Each structure stands twice: as C-alpha cells, then as structure tokens.
Amino acid sequence: EAGVVQSPRYKIIEKKQPVAFWCNPISGHNTLYWYRQNLGQGPELLIRYENEEAVDDSQLPKDRFSAERLKGVDSTLKIQPAELGDSAVYLCASSPETMNTEAFFGQGTRLTVV
Amino acid sequence: GQSLEQPSEVTAVEGAIVQINCTYQTSGFYGLSWYQQHDGGAPTFLSYNALDGLEETGRFSSFLSRSDSYGYLLLQELQMKDSASYFCAVSSGYSTLTFGKGTMLLVSP
Secondary structure (H helix, E strand, O other): OOOOEEEOOEEEEOOOOOEEEEEEOOOOOOEEEEEEEOOOOOOEEEEEEEOOEEEEOOOOOOOOEEEEOHHHOOEEEEEOOOOHHHOEEEEEEEEOOOOOOOOEEOOOEEEEEO | OOEEEOOOEEEEEOOOOEEEEEEEEOOOEEEEEEEEEOOOOOOEEEEEEOOOEEEEEOOEEEEEEOOOOEEEEEEOOOOHHHOEEEEEEEEEOOOOOEEOOOEEEEEEO
8 A cells, every 4th residue: 555645855945936745645544634844843733634624724824835635635735935944844644534543644845945 | 722741852772661751731632642753754653542551562662641641652672773753642622633842762782
C-alpha cells in the first residue's frame, strides 16, 4: 500500500513569490491534516479536513495561506505571498477515521524562502 | 487551547531504559499518542493510549493517567537506532492531534 505522497520534496523561492504544495493521502483515508514544522519544534496544525470539508482551520494564516481538498482526496496548500518566516517543513498526514488513533505522515516539503 | 510539556532532551547509553514524560492540558481529551521522528524523516506512529494504564509494544511501552493529565513513553534495551525525536500528541474533540515540542533522545555506545 502506498503511503502519503507529497511533492515537491524541496522548494526554494524568493520572498513575495507564491508557492504550492501537493498531498495525496492514503486511499480511503477521510481525514487529512496539513502541519508546519519548524526546526527543533513539533508539528503545528494548519488545517484539518474531513473528506472535502475543512473542519478546523483556526490556525491557518488566512491572509496568505489557502488550502483545498477537491473531491475529498488530494489536497493542495498554497502560500501567497511567501515571507521569510514561512521557511519550514510542511507535512501532510492522513487518517482513516475522524477521531484517529494513528496518523500517517508524508515525507514533507522543505520550503526555504530567501 | 491545548498545551503539552515534555523534556527537550534525554541522553542514555545502549542497553539502558529511558522514560520520556509528557504532561498536557486540553479540553475534550480523547487520547495520548507518541510519534518518533528521525532527522529529515517523517513522524511515525508508536503508540496510543485512551485509557489509564500501560500499553506494551515490543521494546516500547506507553502509560497514561487521565486524572493526572500525564503520560510517558518507556524505551527498553536502547539501541543506537533509537536516537531520534519523540513527540507526544493529544487527540481532542476540538482539534485532533496536537503535538508537543518533542524530546530529542541521544543514545551513546
């Protein structure tokens, strides 16, 4: 069974430029998370989807971040415009049920904003 | 909101036993999870406790006390490959799976 797939693995952009990350969760997993992880810190939740509905986006900086999960499968996370402080690893995770006991993470996208 | 506290770093030698503690504050608590993350890798699931007591999975065990809002991860017969960061995470009704800042475990020969 394929795991959570994210692309790209690495991205370097100049500040004020837009960037997008893509996530393909494990087949059949209804719950999808986007996390941001800074160096030496734990993952911080940005948004959680149940199927195609964003049920928790309270920590998503909505002035510059947006996300979508069309048809309740793949998801994209966009930043526009990027700032230096957005440099981090962006992790996508999926879980087969709403109140999950286990989340499966992708390898992440390491974003560097210069 | 949610908050979790765990030590930032723990060191131990091969073959030893180490315990990583986690205290949490959250509303609508469902359970406590533990994840392992090697440098440059993805977090991987280790264990989940919803009820009080000890859960054992091979060399790793996890404990939860709901009344004390406390849990720990116990690693036995430490191996060099256990050097990694370990995160506790709470599952709660409002925002599931909130992670702590992580504990870096360094295992030396």
